[in-house]
Amino acid sequence: MVGTPLVTRRAALLGGLAVLAGCGGDPAPSPARLRIATGPPGAVFREIGAALASVLAARLPRTDVVAADTAASQENLRLLREGDADIAFASLDSVIGADGEPPPWARALGRVYDSHLHLVVLADSPVDDYSDLADLPVSLGAKESGTEFTVRRLLELTGLDAEVVQLDQATSARALADGEIDALFSLTGIPTPAVLDLVRDHHVRFIPLTDQAAALVDSAPGSYVPATIPATTYPGVPPSSTVAVPNLLLCRADLADDVAELVTGVVFTESRTIAADRPEAAHINVRTGIATGPVPLHPGSERWFRAAKK
Numbered sequence: 523m524v525g526t527p528l529v530t531r532r533a534a535l536l537g538g539l540a541v542l543a544g545c546g547g548d549p550a551p552s553p554a555r556l557r558i559a560t561g562p563p564g565a566v567f568r569e570i571g572a573a574l575a576s577v578l579a580a581r582l583p584r585t586d587v588v589a590a591d592t593a594a595s596q597e598n599l600r601l602l603r604e605g606d607a608d609i610a611f612a613s614l615d616s617v618i619g620a621d622g623e624p625p626p627w628a629r630a631l632g633r634v635y636d637s638h639l640h641l642v643v644l645a646d647s648p649v650d651d652y653s654d655l656a657d658l659p660v661s662l663g664a665k666e667s668g669t670e671f672t673v674r675r676l677l678e679l680t681g682l683d684a685e686v687v688q689l690d691q692a693t694s695a696r697a698l699a700d701g702e703i704d705a706l707f708s709l710t711g712i713p714t715p716a717v718l719d720l721v722r723d724h725h726v727r728f729i730p731l732t733d734q735a736a737a738l739v740d741s742a743p744g745s746y747v748p749a750t751i752p753a754t755t756y757p758g759v760p761p762s763s764t765v766a767v768p769n770l771l772l773c774r775a776d777l778a779d780d781v782a783e784l785v786t787g788v789v790f791t792e793s794r795t796i797a798a799d800r801p802e803a804a805h806i807n808v809r810t811g812i813a814t815g816p817v818p819l820h821p822g823s824e825r826w827f828r829a830a831k832k
Contacts, residue, residue: 551780552584559598559610560589562664564692564716567594567611567769570634573796577788593690595668602774603627609777609785613637613668613709614768614815615675615745622742622816629775629820631786632811632827636766638751639672639735640708640717644698645725649705652682652734658704659685661694669709672738672767679737691716699724709767712755721756728762735765744815770814782822786811790830 558575561567568591575589590607592598598610599617603625611634618624643649649658663669665688677684687694687703694706695716708714720726728751738746749766753759771789773782789796793806812819812827819827 551778551784552582553608553778553781555586555588556582556609556781556785557601557607558587558589559592559601559607561594561598561611561710562591562667562690562692564690564695564714564719565594566635566637566711566714569715570711570796571611573798574789577792577795578785581784581788593664593666595666596671597666598772599625599628600666602772605774608773608781610772612770612772613672614770614817615742616668616671617770617772617817618742618745618815622744624817627774627776628817629773629777629782629823630814630817631771631773631782631820631823632789632806633813634769634771634789634811635711635805636747636749636768637668637709638712638749638766639669639731639764640710640714640751641705641729641731641762641764642695642698642708642717642720643705643727643729645727647704647727649729652680652729652731655684655705656682657685659687659702661687661689661697661703661706663694663707663709664688664690667709668767669707672709673707675741676734676738679741680734692719695720698726705729711769712751718756721759726756726759728759728764730763731765732763735763738765768813768815770817772817773820775820777820777822779820779822779825782820783826784822786820786823786826790826 560571571589575587579587595612595616598612601607602610662673697703698706735748747766751762753761790808797804
C-alpha cells in the first residue's frame with residue numbers, strides 16, 4: 523500500500539501560485555485520483571514530491587492528488603508496477619536494474635535532477651577509507667530504497683563485507699549521531715535534509731569514493747557519472763569525490779496522454795515554485811529533461827517537449 527500522505531507548510535502558497543499559472547488555455551484533464559510515490563523522511567524525493575503534489579492539486583481541483591512517503595526508488599517502482607501509484611520518483615540505476623533494461627510498463631515524464639552518493643561518518647570516527655567499513659554496522663538506507671540498490675551493487679563489486687543496517691535517511695542520521703552505527707550511505711539530492719540536519723548539530727566527514735565511483739561507472743555505463751559533493755553544500759564539510767545518478771519522474775505506459783502532458787508541463791514550467799525550499803529542484807530544466815537514458819518518454823511527455831521547443 524502507498525504510505526502516509528504528505529502535508530507541507532508551503533501548500534497554500536504553492537497552490538496559489540499554481541492557480542495563477544494554470545489560468546487560461548485548454549481545460550485540464552481531471553482524473554479522479556493521482557497518486558505520487560515520493561521518498562522517506564529526510565529525503566529530497568519526499569520534499570519535491572510534496573511540493574509537486576501541491577502544485578498539481580491546484581491545477582487539478584477535481585482530482586484527489588496524494589503524495590505518499592515511501593522507501594524511495596525500489597518501492598516506488600513496485601508501487602507503479604502494481605498499480606498503487608500513478609507517478610513516482612526513481613534513480614536511473616534502479617529503473618534499469620541489473621540487466622540494463624527498463625521494465626516494459628515504465629515510461630518517463632522527464633529527468634529531474636541527479637542524486638549523489640554520500641558516505642558519512644562522525645568527525646572523530648576511526649573510519650578513514652571505504653575499506654575500513656569491513657565488519658562495521660553501516661546503514662544502506664531503507665529497504666526498497668535507491669540507496670540500498672546502489673550500495674548493495676557497490677558492496678558486491680568491491681567484495682566489502684560490512685554489517686548491513688537498513689534505516690531511512692532521517693533515522694540513519696540519528697543512529698549515527700547516537701553511535702548506533704559507524705557510517706551511513708545516502709543516495710540523494712544535495713543538500714539532503716537528513717544530512718544537513720546532522721551537519722548542523724555534529725561534526726561529520728564524508729569518506730571519498732573515487733575508486734568506488736569508477737567501479738560503478740564501469741559496471742553500468744550510463745547509470746553513473748563520477749561527481750563531487752561541493753564544499754558549499756554542507757557548512758564546514760570539505761568536498762568529497764563520489765558518484766552521481768540521474769533521477770527520473772516515472773509513470774506507467776497506460777497513464778492517459780493528457781495527464782502525462784499536464785504533469786510534465788507543471789514539472790518543467792513550475793520548477794522555481796517547486797524548488798522554493800528545495801535547492802536541488804532548481805536543476806530541473808527542459809534541456810536535460812528529455813535525457814532519460816534507455817527509459818522511453820511517455821507519449822504525453824513527448825508531446826509537451828515538442829511543443830516547448832517551438
